[in-house]
């Protein structure tokens with residue numbers, strides 16, 4: 501499945517730079533479609549949701565460069581880039597994106613569903629806390645974060661890229677559709693929204 505990951509390290513760094521640079525953040529009053537500050541999280545607070553993998557074994561999504569350092573530096577994960585932009589605290593209209601971890605199958609599962617989280621906890625998954633805060637519906641300029649699952653190697657995969665999503669579903673990698681996991685901000689923090 502490696503060939504479907506096209507985000508390069510350098511473009512990820514550029515995006516990280518844009519995401520963290522207040523000088524380049526879009527003005528809040530640029531267009532009439534700007535999110536309402538009364539009901540939306542502040543997009544300038546959004547941070548990269550990094551993703552990394554051990555090919556054929558596990559995908560891991562996390563905010564914070566500390567996770568990247570540990571997983572890539574110490575645990576042999578390959579850094580793949582930025583999957584989306586998300587919040588690290590609960591901003592207006594956002595909900596927790598729960599992270600569950602299965603040590604036996606080496607699988608990381610993310611969900612906004614408290615019910616799915618409970619089910620997972622009852623069936624051997626460990627509570628890995630809250631990975632991020634995201635929107636439960638398509639509001640505030642957010643985009644769908646699609647979920648896929650590959651049962652042979654027990655891998656959960658999440659992407660906002662519809663081309664990647666469609667290709668994985670149509671391909672021979674055994675990926676099954678898990679629907680929309682939630683709604684996140686896209687990777688374009690430098691462009692006016």
Ligand SMILES: *[C@@H]1O[C@H](CO)[C@@H](O)[C@H](O)[C@H]1NC(C)=O
Nearest residue numbers: 527528529530531532533534
């Ligand atoms: C927002 O945009 C409008 C229309 O361009 C402008 O008149 C107004 O001064 C702007 N407000 C702020 C706070 O920049």
Ligand SMILES: *[C@@H]1O[C@H](CO)[C@@H](O)[C@H](O)[C@H]1NC(C)=O
Nearest residue numbers: 503504505506661662663664
């Ligand atoms: C989505 O993925 C495809 C296939 O990997 C790639 O060509 C395209 O540039 C990606 N689109 C975006 C917006 O990143």
